[in-house]
Amino acid sequence: MSEPASSLGRKVGFVSLGCPKALVDSERILTQLKVEGYDIVQTYDDADVVVVNTCGFIDSAVAESLDAIGEAMAENGKVIVTGCLGKRPEQIREAHPDVLAITGPQDYGSVMAAVHAALPPTHDPFVDLVPRRIDDNDMLQNGIGIKLTPKHYAYLKISEGCNHRCSFCIIPSMRGDLVSRPVDEVLREAEKLAMGGVKELLVISQDTSAYGVDTKYAERTWRGKAYQTRMKALCEGLSELGLWTRLHYVYPYPHVDDIIPLMADRNADGLPKLLPYLDIPFQHASPRVLKLMKRPGAVDKTLERIQRWRETCPDITIRSTFIVGFPGETEAEFEELLEFLDEAQLDRVGAFAYSPVEGAAANSLPDPVPEDVKQERLARFMERQATISEAKLADKVGSVQRCLVDAVDGDLGIARSMADAPEIDGLVQIQNAREAGLQPGRFVDVAIMGSDEHDLYGEVEIDD
Numbered sequence: 259m260s261e262p263a264s265s266l267g268r269k270v271g272f273v274s275l276g277c278p279k280a281l282v283d284s285e286r287i288l289t290q291l292k293v294e295g296y297d298i299v300q301t302y303d304d305a306d307v308v309v310v311n312t313c314g315f316i317d318s319a320v321a322e323s324l325d326a327i328g329e330a331m332a333e334n335g336k337v338i339v340t341g342c343l344g345k346r347p348e349q350i351r352e353a354h355p356d357v358l359a360i361t362g363p364q365d366y367g368s369v370m371a372a373v374h375a376a377l378p379p380t381h382d383p384f385v386d387l388v389p390r391r392i393d394d395n396d397m398l399q400n401g402i403g404i405k406l407t408p409k410h411y412a413y414l415k416i417s418e419g420c421n422h423r424c425s426f427c428i429i430p431s432m433r434g435d436l437v438s439r440p441v442d443e444v445l446r447e448a449e450k451l452a453m454g455g456v457k458e459l460l461v462i463s464q465d466t467s468a469y470g471v472d473t474k475y476a477e478r479t480w481r482g483k484a485y486q487t488r489m490k491a492l493c494e495g496l497s498e499l500g501l502w503t504r505l506h507y508v509y510p511y512p513h514v515d516d517i518i519p520l521m522a523d524r525n526a527d528g529l530p531k532l533l534p535y536l537d538i539p540f541q542h543a544s545p546r547v548l549k550l551m552k553r554p555g556a557v558d559k560t561l562e563r564i565q566r567w568r569e570t571c572p573d574i575t576i577r578s579t580f581i582v583g584f585p586g587e588t589e590a591e592f593e594e595l596l597e598f599l600d601e602a603q604l605d606r607v608g609a610f611a612y613s614p615v616e617g618a619a620a621n622s623l624p625d626p627v628p629e630d631v632k633q634e635r636l637a638r639f640m641e642r643q644a645t646i647s648e649a650k651l652a653d654k655v656g657s658v659q660r661c662l663v664d665a666v667d668g669d670l671g672i673a674r675s676m677a678d679a680p681e682i683d684g685l686v687q688i689q690n691a692r693e694a695g696l697q698p699g700r701f702v703d704v705a706i707m708g709s710d711e712h713d714l715y716g717e718v719e720i721d722d
């Protein structure tokens with residue numbers, strides 16, 4: 259009797275590090291491994307070979323990736339390295355000379371070739387009947403796609419690479435210039451995810467607002483209608499699916515203004531066509547520092563635009579990220595940033611003390627800020643924003659928020675409102691989840707009864 263594919267002795271362990279874009283790469287590699295009949299196993303002991311998908315963005319991520327490779331080498335000994343750090347093979351070989359193979363990000367073909375070399379594919383009558391290779395169109399078809407996120411939300415990667423050259427960033431040198439997926443391909447993937455039970459799509463890329471510029475906004479057809487490969491048209495298409503659609507990594511181009519009306523607009527069921535949520539990294543507020551960063555520097559205009567967005571869509575949540583202690587940042591320029599926070603009243607903010615990334619142009623800028631000053635500025639920045647965030651959340655007490663339930667643990671339900679992206683924002687803690695019979699992946703209206711600096715607390719109304 260033929261044995262099922264799962265017992266052919268080709269077992270692969272997988273370690274996935276890095277950002278949501280790397281997670282999507284991991285999902286794709288895992289799906290291809292599954293299509294080819296490899297077993298994905300959970301322990302080093304069970305694995306015949308281990309794939310480590312690495313991150314190489316900042317020095318701490320490089321260290322974490324090298325540690326993960328070291329652990330896999332010590333515990334298993336047969337290791338294939340892929341992902342962003344794979345762009346620097348000499349660094350990996352210096353620390354771990356005996357890894358089997360090193361490939362870069364999105365190089366699915368080379369990862370599979372390395373797996374084939376380590377564990378040659380065997381003929382199997384079950385596996386040989388299914389397609390041997392998947393692409394973006396096939397992903398998730400017939401339920402073969404592997405997702406590493408919970409069933410009810412998924413990352414939707416619309417492009418790779420970036421045409422900007424921000425001086426602190428090495429992503430363009432690792433992932434290349436912008437390459438957008440055709441809009442019909444992205445919409446078909448979203449449609450399949452919706453059919454598979456996904457309730458929330460998290461649109462990711464390196465630069466979401468540049469989507470399609472490399473294709474000259476090529477027009478494609480989906481469900482009998484023409485759509486341009488362009489951010490606004492993509493959002494209009496996604497709004498047809500009746501899901502929550504959340505935009506991440508939106509570079510502050512002027513045309514971002516065009517999508518705000520979609521956030522204010524409602525479908526027939528009351529759902530916003532696009533979640534009123536904008537993840538838009540501003541990075542700094544001093545025109546001179548922004549110029550050194552090679553980012554857009556018209557700060558007055560940014561404040562005006564934020565005001566206009568709020569006029570068009572009063573419940574918009576604006577999330578941003580900032581770098582403090584960038585080389586050359588003076589105390590006065592840092593104060594400008596604090597003033598910007600006061601004026602902009604952003605809902606969610608992430609901040610980092612500048613840390614030099616190997617290969618970044620910013621490393622050669624004069625007047626680096628001493629480490630203790632960077633840390634002191636970061637603490638002041640976070641303290642100032644904490645007051646703003648806390649007040650913004652307190653304003654929501656007494657309101658009713660539509661939430662998506664992520665998990666239920668006894669009486670407690672962990673959910674997110676439209677203002678909360680998974681992993682990076684706050685939560686809505688529902689006190690009576692068991693009584694209300696909540697399940698992960700369900701939408702509920704939550705009466706908000708309390709708040710703190712990060713989270714909201716509330717109850718679901720239960721009819722007697």
Ligand code: SF4
Nearest residue numbers: 420422424427429464
């Ligand atoms: S826009 Fe983002 S990915 Fe592109 S260079 Fe700037 S920081 Fe890097």
